[in-house]
Amino acid sequence: MPAFVSVTINDISFEWPDGSIIIDQLSVSFGRGRTGLVGDNGTGKSTLLRLIARELRPSRGSITLAGSTGYVRQELVRGTGMTVSDILGITEKQDALAAIESGSTAPLDFEIVGEDWDIEEQAIAQLAGLGLQRLELNRDAQTLSGGELTLTALGAQ
Secondary structure (H helix, E strand, C coil): CCCCEEEEEEEEEEECCCCCEEEEEEEEEEECCCCCCCCCCCCCHHHHHHHHCCCCCCCEEEEEECCCCCCCCCCCCCCCCCEHHHHHCCHHHHHHHHHHHCCCCCHHHHHHHCCCCCHHHHHHHHHHHCCCCCCCCCCEHHHCCHHHHHHHHHHCC
C-alpha cells in the first residue's frame, strides 16, 4: 500500500441481517486529508463510514487504515448544557487541568491531562484554522449555527 493512502477498501460487501445488500464488492482508496461522500439518500454512505470507523464489520472483503480516521455523524446532537469543549472531546482534560491549577495533586488528574498541558490553546488554534476563531470553548452548543456545529465536530476529528 502506498504511504499516501489512508484508507484502502478491498472488495467489501455488507448486508443487514434481513438480507438487504447495502454495499456489494466495493474497492476504493481514500488519500490523507478530509474526504466527503456525496450521493443519494439510502445509497450506503453512512454505512460505509461506519464500516471504516469499525462500528460495523463487512460481510466480506477488507478495510485497511493507515493513520487515524474519524467521521462526523449525520445527526449531530445539541444536548442541553453541551459546550464547544464537549463537542471537541476535551472537557475532561480541561476539568483535570483546572483541578491541578487549583492545587489538586490527584494522580488521576495528571493522568487525564497527560502531555496536553496546552489543550485549550490547541483547541482554540484548531477552531481558528476552521474559521471559528470567535467561538469560546465554554459556549453552549445550542447557540451554534448548523455550519458552526458541523465545523466544530470536524475539528474534533
